[in-house]
Amino acid sequence: MEPNVYIFGPAFSSFVRSVMLCCEEKGISYRYGMSPKGQSIRFKSSEHRTIHPYGKVPALLHNERVLFETSTICRYLDACFAGPALQPDSILERAQLDERCAEISIYIDQTLIRDLVLEFAFPKGPEGKIRQERIDKTLPAARQTLQRLTTLLGEHPFICGQNYTIADALLTPVLDYVELLPIGKELVGTGRLQGYLNRMRARPSGMKVLNIR
Incomplete structure (x- = not known):
C-alpha cells in the first residue's frame, strides 16, 4: 500500500x-x-x-x-503513530524539549544554516563565487553557537539527555551540513559534538537520510 x-x-x-x-x-x-x-x-x-x-x-x-x-x-x-516516543511524558521535560526545539529551529538554524552553510551551497558573489567577507563575518557567531551546543550536550548521549527526541532530528542535519563544509571539521572539532554527530550518523535513520545527496 x-x-x-x-x-x-x-x-x-x-x-x-x-x-x-x-x-x-x-x-x-x-x-x-x-x-x-x-x-x-x-x-x-x-x-x-x-x-x-x-x-x-x-x-x-x-x-x-x-x-x-x-x-x-x-x-x-x-x-x-506507534513506535519509539520522541517526546518525554512529564510536562516540564516536554516544555524543555519544546524550548530546545525552538532554539535549534530559530537561532541555531539562522547562524549555522542560513548565514553559513547556504553561503557555501548557493554562493552569490561575483561569478558565482563564495563571498569570503560574509563567511568571515559569520564565523564568530558560528563558533559561539557550536560552543553553546557543546555546553547543552554536556556528557549526555543526546541533546536533551538520555533519549533520542525531536530535538536530535532537528539538530542532526544542521551539524551534518556544517561538518561537511571546507572549514567544517575545524569548526565542529574532535570532541563532544563530533562524537555526537558520529553517533547520529551511525543510527539507521541517519545512514538513510543523511546520505541523500
Whole structure:
C-alpha cells in the first residue's frame, strides 16, 4: 500500500530531513518531494502557497490534513503513530524539549544554516563565487553557537539527555551540513559534538537520510 504520509519539500532541506528522520525513527512509511499528487509544484508558486502560506518547506500531507512548521509536524507524527516516543511524558521535560526545539529551529538554524552553510551551497558573489567577507563575518557567531551546543550536550548521549527526541532530528542535519563544509571539521572539532554527530550518523535513520545527496 502506498504511504499516505507525504513530506512536501526537497530532500536537501535540513528541515525536510528532520521530518524524514522522525519518520525513520518511528518506522513511518513516507514519500517526499515537490510532487504530492504526481505533478511537480514550483517553489513559491500559488500551488505551493496553498500548501504552505509562506512558500516554505516542509509541509506534511496526511489523510487530507496539511500541517506546516517542522516541530509541529514532528510532534504530530510522534503522537499519531506507534513506535519509539520522541517526546518525554512529564510536562516540564516536554516544555524543555519544546524550548530546545525552538532554539535549534530559530537561532541555531539562522547562524549555522542560513548565514553559513547556504553561503557555501548557493554562493552569490561575483561569478558565482563564495563571498569570503560574509563567511568571515559569520564565523564568530558560528563558533559561539557550536560552543553553546557543546555546553547543552554536556556528557549526555543526546541533546536533551538520555533519549533520542525531536530535538536530535532537528539538530542532526544542521551539524551534518556544517561538518561537511571546507572549514567544517575545524569548526565542529574532535570532541563532544563530533562524537555526537558520529553517533547520529551511525543510527539507521541517519545512514538513510543523511546520505541523500
